[in-house]
Amino acid sequence: MERLVSVADAATMLGTTTRFPRRLISERRIRFVRVGRHVRIPVSALEEFVADGTVEPISIRWEGGKVVT
Known part of the structure; x- marks a missing residue:
C-alpha cells in the first residue's frame, strides 16, 4: 500500500499553506x-x-545580434 499523507503534511511537503492542497x-x-x-x-x-x-532551463546564445537556441 502506498503512503498517504494528510492535507497539512502535503502542504508542508510543498512548502505552502493548507489552502493550496485543498x-x-x-x-x-x-x-x-x-x-x-x-x-x-x-x-x-x-x-x-x-x-x-x-520547467527545465534552456540554453541560449547570441549570434549576430539574435538569440539562437
Missing part, C-alpha cells in the same frame, strides 16, 4: 483518497504534481 483537491488537479470523512493524498501524486510543473 484547492488542488477541490479543482481535481491532484489525486486523492477519501478515508471515511478524511482526505489523504498519495505521496506519488505530490511527486507527479511537482514533476509536471517543473
